[in-house]
Amino acid sequence: xxxxxxSEREWGVTDFDLTATMTSGQAFRWRLVDGGWEAVVAGRWVxxxxxxxxxxAVTSARNTEWxxxxxxxxLGDNLPAILASFPDDPTMHSARGSCLGLRLIRQDPWECxxxxxxxxxKQIVQIQEIVRLLSERFGDPVFVPSGRLPLWTxxxxxxxxxxxxxxxxxxKLGFRAPYLxxxxxxxxxxxxxxxAVREMELGVARDALMECPGVGRKIADxxxxxxxxxxTAFPVDVWIRKALHRLxxxxxxxxxxxxxxxxxxxxxxxxxxxxxxxxxxxxxTHLGRQWxxxxxxxxxxxxxxxxxxx
DNA sequence: AGACAGGAGCAGT
DNA sequence: ACTGCTCCTGTC
Numbered sequence: 416x417x418x419x420x421x422s423e424r425e426w427g428v429t430d431f432d433l434t435a436t437m438t439s440g441q442a443f444r445w446r447l448v449d450g451g452w453e454a455v456v457a458g459r460w461v462x463x464x465x466x467x468x469x470x471x472a473v474t475s476a477r478n479t480e481w482x483x484x485x486x487x488x489x490l491g492d493n494l495p496a497i498l499a500s501f502p503d504d505p506t507m508h509s510a511r512g513s514c515l516g517l518r519l520i521r522q523d524p525w526e527c528x529x530x531x532x533x534x535x536x537k538q539i540v541q542i543q544e545i546v547r548l549l550s551e552r553f554g555d556p557v558f559v560p561s562g563r564l565p566l567w568t569x570x571x572x573x574x575x576x577x578x579x580x581x582x583x584x585x586x587k588l589g590f591r592a593p594y595l596x597x598x599x600x601x602x603x604x605x606x607x608x609x610x611a612v613r614e615m616e617l618g619v620a621r622d623a624l625m626e627c628p629g630v631g632r633k634i635a636d637x638x639x640x641x642x643x644x645x646x647t648a649f650p651v652d653v654w655i656r657k658a659l660h661r662l663x664x665x666x667x668x669x670x671x672x673x674x675x676x677x678x679x680x681x682x683x684x685x686x687x688x689x690x691x692x693x694x695x696x697x698x699x700t701h702l703g704r705q706w707x708x709x710x711x712x713x714x715x716x717x718x719x720x721x722x723x724x725x
Numbered sequence: 726a727g728a729c730a731g732g733a734g735c736a737g738t
Numbered sequence: 739a740c741t742g743c744t745c746c747t748g749t750c
Binding site: 536537584587 | 739740744745746747748749
């Protein structure tokens with residue numbers, strides 16, 4: 416395909432695993448097309464390819480300024496230094512070794528917030544579907560290369576705030592529809608200033624986000640880590656919780672969240688958010704299958720102790 | 726068939 | 739403060 420109108424650029428980062436990063440559950444718009452990853456970033460269509468010498472980006476328009484994608488990909492991160500700052504224990508050693516180029520990326524805070532409101536009790540493919548529907552129906556069309564599927568920007572806060580609950584439910588949001596609507600309207604009304612959050616101290620920023628409907632501790636921490644880049648934000652979902660419990664407190668019968676939070680704060684250091692992402696990836700790719708079977712059984716048994724297995 | 730999902734909000738204790 | 743139920747909807 417001729418693409419003389421496009422622009423491309425390459426960076427010599429060799430410790431960036433595109434596939435691991437784009438499938439790690441932090442962003443939901445990336446699609447694998449002919450061996451490259453394609454999405455809309457900062458209103459532009461972009462394709463990223465892994466090359467032997469680094470990462471290559473292609474855009475669909477003439478483009479001489481690449482700061483938007485460099486910031487999105489956090490190309491300035493010193494990954495070796497970050498990995499070296501992890502706790503020196505067998506678990507984190509395995510987590511590091513399981514994926515050497517996993518990265519955190521910096522998304523638009525609003526898209527990130529909306530996506531994670533949609534994520535509650537959903538699996539990744541379903542979240543991707545919701546985000547796609549929202550973009551198709553409320554976003555603006557983006558210029559894509561010929562032969563590619565049409566794409567839209569993620570809808571603006573104003574556009575979603577002007578939608579109806581029914582319209583959002585039709586995007587498969589279910590009971591999350593009023594949450595997303597309420598959050599969008601909270602931002603439009605000025606009661607939450609997403610730009611101001613960037614300058615806040617972590618705890619203050621978290622509290623501000625948690626005043627939004629549908630935003631609890633976990634989703635707030637996801638936005639703080641994946642959208643704002645707060646280095647010590649540490650989202651605790653059921654997988655991380657189970658992993659920390661079993662790997663660090665195997666003899667504790669019931670691990671309380673408050674105790675876990677104190678451990679996290681004191682243990683994982685200045686790049687705790689990165690540590691969380693590596694731990695999460697490690698658990699999902701190496702330990703996930705063997706653990707998922709157990710929880711199902713144990714939950715059923717706790718509900719009806721008389722039932723025996725087998 | 727029915728439990729469950731990468732969670733939040735609510736009532737009840 | 740903690741527990742248990744409910745909220746849509748698709749999937750196994």
